[in-house]
Amino acid sequence: MKTITALLLASTLACASAASSQEMHSHPAPEKLGRVSFPTSCAPAVSHDFERAVALLHSFAYTAAEKAFREVADADPSCAMAHWGIAMSHFHPLWSPPAPDELAKGEAEAIQATRLGAKTARERALIAAIAAYYHDAGHVPPPARAKAYEAAMAVAASRYPADTEVQVLYALSLLATASPQDTSHANQKQAGAILEPIYRKHPDHPGVAHYLIHAYDSAELAPRGLAPARAYSKIAPSAPHALHMPSHIFTRLGLWDDSIASNLAARAAAHSQGDVGEELHAMDYLTYAYLQRGRRADAEQVVRSLDSMGVHAGAEFKVGYAATAMPTRLAMEGRQWTVASRLQAGDGAAPEVAAIVYWARAVANARSGQAKAADADIARLDACRQQLLASKKDYWATQVDILGKEARAWQSAAGAHPDDGVATLRRAADQEDAIEKLPVTPGPIIPAREQLGDLYLQLHKPQDALDAYKAALAAAPGRRAALHGAALAADAVGDSHTASQMRQLLSR
Structure with missing residues (x-):
């Protein structure tokens, strides 16, 4: 053989190599x-x-x-x-x-x-x-x-x-x-x-x-993937996807600096090769990692660069998804409810892509105390789900159903029905736990169980909040908002050890 x-x-x-000062020409x-x-x-x-x-x-x-x-x-x-x-x-x-x-x-x-x-x-x-x-x-x-x-x-x-x-x-x-x-x-x-x-x-x-x-x-198997993740980018560094793929494992393990390095390299390589889909994919993972690392200004810069790329939500799915998810992550992770409530679904966006915006607007309105303002977007989520079911896209129909439950939960909480909100959000979290994400995304914009911790904290139920945050972190280690929420909840129940632990993880 x-x-x-x-x-x-x-x-x-x-990729072009840099010419040394002694050379007259650059050699690839x-x-x-x-x-x-x-x-x-x-x-x-x-x-x-x-x-x-x-x-x-x-x-x-x-x-x-x-x-x-x-x-x-x-x-x-x-x-x-x-x-x-x-x-x-x-x-x-x-x-x-x-x-x-x-x-x-x-x-x-x-x-x-x-x-x-x-x-x-x-x-x-x-x-x-x-x-x-x-x-x-x-x-x-x-x-x-x-x-x-x-x-x-x-x-x-x-x-x-x-x-x-x-x-x-x-x-x-x-x-x-x-x-x-x-x-x-x-x-x-x-x-x-x-x-x-x-x-x-x-x-x-x-x-x-x-x-x-x-x-x-x-979450179960990610530790097994660390060795091949660290190897793959060295095996095939000429392929942008090989530079990006290690970040799937880094994301699962909360290794944000590794993920950032991986996606910076992948983004640059994809851009040099004119691969817009791979570039946007790397940018979405990069935005996610920057936000978890607390580097919001860097995340904002990545999202701003979308304007000069001429991409839109109605493009091929990989492009449309990333172009929609990135600004949504920025607004929702930053708890910028006013900004999130003004997000727009691009023309021609697939229902599973447009649903991200409808969810963000509904939740943002509800979390800023405007329960009634969430009605229209909740109705749009329902329509997206029906459209996906009719197209036999059952996986995405389930994901949109989860988004709809989350939006309704926050609307119930904002409308003086907190118990209904908790029950609905718990169902959403259980549903989300029972289904794996696809490789197109580093994860939900905000995991349902992390949102449950937020709601419990808002309702002054710190022990329930702490339990929810711990469960969320077990599934998605190192998420910044969950660590911060867990520290606050631990403070409220007098668990100084856990509070200190969470803050140490935040400061790494």
């Missing part, structure tokens, strides 16, 4: 994407380029990967696996499902790969798997197609237990079909069990480190 390192000079993904840094070994029956002359394309695919550099696979197809028109790679580039297993145009392109490439026919059974199994994803795409919903892909990859994995790439892709398929409602994280643990021994054998494989981070992106 021939192993090559995906290191290329002067590529579209390379080598492209570094990690080490991939993926033998195929294609022409030997394209093997290097094919493995580079796979390395890009493993770091979710989908546009660059598609281009690289297409160049392989142009160089070797008989290479069925090049068309497999293009079809894979349109799949996006852990992101939103392909848009209609992407779906059509991916389906056409899967068909072409099948028509060309691969020369080995292993390649035919991989092509059959991606063909299963695109089969009858106009009628079969994305989750069912993802399950079909996973089932086909399970067959391939059982046939080729020693094949690194087959096993890694199978692990990714398990992550793609993991249920957000499964708090046991069964699929994630199964994927981790596949990937961990491969990681020990191939510590510079980009997909292994990347997918381990995704597998362990939960």
Whole structure:
């Protein structure tokens, strides 16, 4: 088996190195994407380029990967696996499902790969798997197609237990079909069990480190992800997503300075490569980390930069979500109720994106004592939820339902019905605890259980508040507002030890 390192000079993904004072010219840094070994029956002359394309695919550099696979197809028109790679580039297993145009392109490439026919059974199994994803795409919903892909990859994995790439892709398929409602994280643990021994054998494989981070992106499993998180940005520093991904684990563990460094690097790399979606994604995580670190001025500067980027809420989901969440985080984390009450949902925003603004306005009005003013936005949240249910977007419908409960809870509290508010907010917190976040976000704008602590504190029930804050911090360590609230609640109940503990964590 021939192993090559995906290191290329002067590529579209390379960052420019600074010229020394003795040099007359600047030389670009080598492209570094990690080490991939993926033998195929294609022409030997394209093997290097094919493995580079796979390395890009493993770091979710989908546009660059598609281009690289297409160049392989142009160089070797008989290479069925090049068309497999293009079809894979349109799949996006852990992101939103392909848009209609992407779906059509991916389906056409899967068909072409099948028509060309691969020369080995292993390649035919991989092509059959991606063909299963695109089969009858106009009628079969994305989750069912993802399950079909996973089932086909399970067959391939059982046939080729020693094949690194087959096993890694199978692990990714398990992550793609993991249920957000499964708090046991069964699929994630199964994927981790596949990937961990491969990681020990191939510590510079980009997909292994990347997918381990995704597998362990939960409060339960995050400590397991710290080693691959610290490694991934060094394995594939030419890929902006590889620079960002470690911050998923850093966020789970409350390592804010690490998250800031990770997303500053990812933002700069994405900007230099013109990847607006990845840049906005890094900026949202960066804003979140700055706020938790108490660096509000830096967070404000990041949010202000949105104005010069020309992005809007109606853009592709990844862009629209970040562009909407960032100013909302800034206002709500800062308890700037007047600012939050004036937020606007952008034209064309998806209901799950617009709902963030409606929630913020409703809660802000209620928390500033204007209970009746929350009515219109609560009605808008209900409409968003119905729209999502009709579109069979059950995950987002649940998330919007949680937002609606939170808004109603604060409205009840503001309207002299505090017990109803507490009961409703407790239901929202229980519901939120029972569902995992998606990778698109570092977390809720304000976790429901943290809001429950706020409400208890407002109602002069400090012990209940302290219990709620502790539970919130167990799920999301290091959140600044929860630490501050817990310190105040501990003061009120005379627990000086806990109060001191919380303030020490705040000052780190």
